[in-house]
Amino acid sequence: MNGAQAMIKCLEAEGIELIFGYPGVAIAPFYDAMYDSSIKHVLTRQEQAAGHAASGYARISRKPAVCVTSSGPGATNIITSLATAYADSIPIIVITGQVNSELLGRDVFQEADMRGATQSFVKYSYLVKNVDDIPRIFKEAFFIANTGRKGPVLIDIPVDVQMKELSKEFKYPDSVDIRGYKPNTKGNPQQMTKVIAAINSAERPLICAGGGVILGNGETTVREFCEKYQIPLVHTMMGIGVMAKAHPMYYGMLGNNGKPYANNAVANCDLLIIVGARVADRAIPRPKNLEKKLTVIHIDIDTAEIGKVLGPTIPLVGDVNNIFRTLIESDIHVDTAQWIRELEAFKKSTVDHRVWSDELVNPMTLVQTLSDKMDDDAIYVADVGQNQLWSADNYVMKHGRYMTTGGMGCMGYSIPAAMGAKFCEPDKQVVAVCGDGSFQMSMYELGTLAVNKIPLKILVMKNRYLGLVREYQHYNYQDRYSGVRLHDYPYYDKIAEAYDMKYFEASDNESMPGIIDEFLASEGSAIMVCNIDSQDITK
Amino acid sequence: MRGIFSVLVENKDGVLSQISGLFARRGFNIDSLAVGETERHDISSMTIVSTGDNRTIDQIEKQLNKKVDVIKVRRLDETKCIEMEMMLIKVSYNATNRSSLIEICSVMGAKILHVSNKHLLIEIHDSPEVVENFISLVRPFGIVEVQRTGTVAMSKN
Incomplete structure (x- = not known):
């Protein structure tokens, strides 16, 4: 058995059924070994999309997903998706082919130092030098990617190592032993006692849930906690999906782009329980102000996140499920009736003063209508830009999934990530929502959709501008719109036709709901363009 | 404040x-x-000395701990550890000041390793403060070259 065959064996042992990738000479032995395997390969149209597709697949399957590229430019193309996955803690395994190990460092054709180049975008990386290390490295890579704070792991493997015969019989290890990596999942009992005491003495407790709750599969446990003790919840953008919008304890998304009543809750609580969130600048712009006036409990699997931005009163490191299960079973008595009445009164009194054009489709109504009409368990993938903020603001969370790239804000994410999600859950409704800018960043993937007959629905909010940058220039540069105009191209109907997709278009609020019905009900993949006034803004 | 890490x-x-990249990327100082x-043979030891506010020093410890290849991080208390550094320094001299340079070396416990007709090559190993002090003492003579190992530290207990 050679190295490439061993790599396939490892992936099979990890239960990998499908990988996204783009071949080349430096990874050819691996592709040859895959020829005889049951693993399905999806050829994307560019490596970055392979990375995003793996990210979408991983988020839905809640397990690490795999993508593969060749060396040099193929490998460097995937760095953006690595950085995106790293910022959002998504477990993906990125396998990159590398030039012959004897030629490493000589700048030969298509050589790129991938370990060096990705150092700050991966949780860990390997350069495989000895073919016999392959089983151990793969076992460790999957373990590292999917435990603790999850994240991408890179395996860079020279072409000669892929071709070399193993000197001993292939055996996939049962366990890993990395002396420097032992993630802590149980909350420290002493800290737990402090947490319980803090909740017991709180009058206005509030939970702020981040993407870590979803990554730790803790949505149900956190909701149960909120229900049992009647503790209201706000969330970050990555935390959309922890609680349904209709839930009585739900108080919306906080932050710059969030709901005023969510920010009001943060401003008026006396105990803030942050769980699985980084206290990022967009969510909590002025952490120092918070620190001074309230008790903060910060729960995270990653010790380094606690205290990085906000000095918490009570740090607690551990797994969300373990910790909230313990809290649910603890002796906690807190009366929040008055606090909830106050929050409810403020929520009811909140009036949205933003104005939208009557001429074209109102983006707020659009997202509300679309997410309302989508299946209960549908997957909504928002791209980056105004479409993302309108989506986060108006998405009606039921029991499905909402995905976006929060940390890196990587344009062009939605189509490949939604494609990955659809490969993972072919029977679920998946809709990618993007702007005309982000659509064009990933529209080459329509080829992958067409070839694989993936019935993905893509909704384009078209306003002929890079809207969010335009909006920024409106507020900060006195309407000097520089380099943001996309004009009318492409003709989306022709693009749809070129890829055998159905085409829908809405230009007013009256016909939009009916067209969405047709769009969602259509067979196969479809593009729906919604024309939006370029003057429409998010704030 | 100063943070001394034995890693x-x-x-x-x-x-x-990976370690130096972590410091560069997050804007932490490396003093030594x-x-x-x-x-x-399979384990290396690093002594890293850094300066920063409390939160920065705290973050350095946590970020180091997060690295898969880091086995153990210990933050040493300045008052409860021994810090040592070795320096090779080449200093110019002339007929008039040679004896005072030799005198400084002898007072400071520095060793003269090589004498040429223009320079003395001197070795000193001591705490970083003493090494710094030695540099300022010999600076007026004219320093030609300095090589320092950086601080190594160990807790007394």
């Missing part, structure tokens, strides 16, 4: 670059960094 790491390629193998 045990896997002795393999790329680890030093010394690396060497321990009694085990």
Whole structure:
């Protein structure tokens, strides 16, 4: 058995059924070994999309997903998706082919130092030098990617190592032993006692849930906690999906782009329980102000996140499920009736003063209508830009999934990530929502959709501008719109036709709901363009 | 404040670059960094000295701990550890000031390793403060070249 065959064996042992990738000479032995395997390969149209597709697949399957590229430019193309996955803690395994190990460092054709180049975008990386290390490295890579704070792991493997015969019989290890990596999942009992005491003495407790709750599969446990003790919840953008919008304890998304009543809750609580969130600048712009006036409990699997931005009163490191299960079973008595009445009164009194054009489709109504009409368990993938903020603001969370790239804000994410999600859950409704800018960043993937007959629905909010940058220039540069105009191209109907997709278009609020019905009900993949006034803004 | 970290790491390629990269990327200072193998070939020991506010020093410890190839991080208390550094320094002299330079060396416990007709090559190993002090004492003579190992530190207990 050679190295490439061993790599396939490892992936099979990890239960990998499908990988996204783009071949080349430096990874050819691996592709040859895959020829005889049951693993399905999806050829994307560019490596970055392979990375995003793996990210979408991983988020839905809640397990690490795999993508593969060749060396040099193929490998460097995937760095953006690595950085995106790293910022959002998504477990993906990125396998990159590398030039012959004897030629490493000589700048030969298509050589790129991938370990060096990705150092700050991966949780860990390997350069495989000895073919016999392959089983151990793969076992460790999957373990590292999917435990603790999850994240991408890179395996860079020279072409000669892929071709070399193993000197001993292939055996996939049962366990890993990395002396420097032992993630802590149980909350420290002493800290737990402090947490319980803090909740017991709180009058206005509030939970702020981040993407870590979803990554730790803790949505149900956190909701149960909120229900049992009647503790209201706000969330970050990555935390959309922890609680349904209709839930009585739900108080919306906080932050710059969030709901005023969510920010009001943060401003008026006396105990803030942050769980699985980084206290990022967009969510909590002025952490120092918070620190001074309230008790903060910060729960995270990653010790380094606690205290990085906000000095918490009570740090607690551990797994969300373990910790909230313990809290649910603890002796906690807190009366929040008055606090909830106050929050409810403020929520009811909140009036949205933003104005939208009557001429074209109102983006707020659009997202509300679309997410309302989508299946209960549908997957909504928002791209980056105004479409993302309108989506986060108006998405009606039921029991499905909402995905976006929060940390890196990587344009062009939605189509490949939604494609990955659809490969993972072919029977679920998946809709990618993007702007005309982000659509064009990933529209080459329509080829992958067409070839694989993936019935993905893509909704384009078209306003002929890079809207969010335009909006920024409106507020900060006195309407000097520089380099943001996309004009009318492409003709989306022709693009749809070129890829055998159905085409829908809405230009007013009256016909939009009916067209969405047709769009969602259509067979196969479809593009729906919604024309939006370029003057429409998010704030 | 000053943070002195004694860090045990896997002795393999790329680890030093991971650690120095972490400091560079997060804007932490490295005042000094010394690396060497321990009694085990597969483990290296690093002494890293940094300065920053409380939160920064805290973050350095946590971020170091997060690295897969970092086996153990210990933050040393300045008052409860021994810090040592070795320096080779080449200093110019002339007929009039040679004896006072030799006198400084002898007072400071520095060793003259080589004498040429223009320079003395001097070795000193002591705490970083003493090494700094020695540099300022010999500066008026004219320093030609300095090589410092960086601080190594060990807790007394």
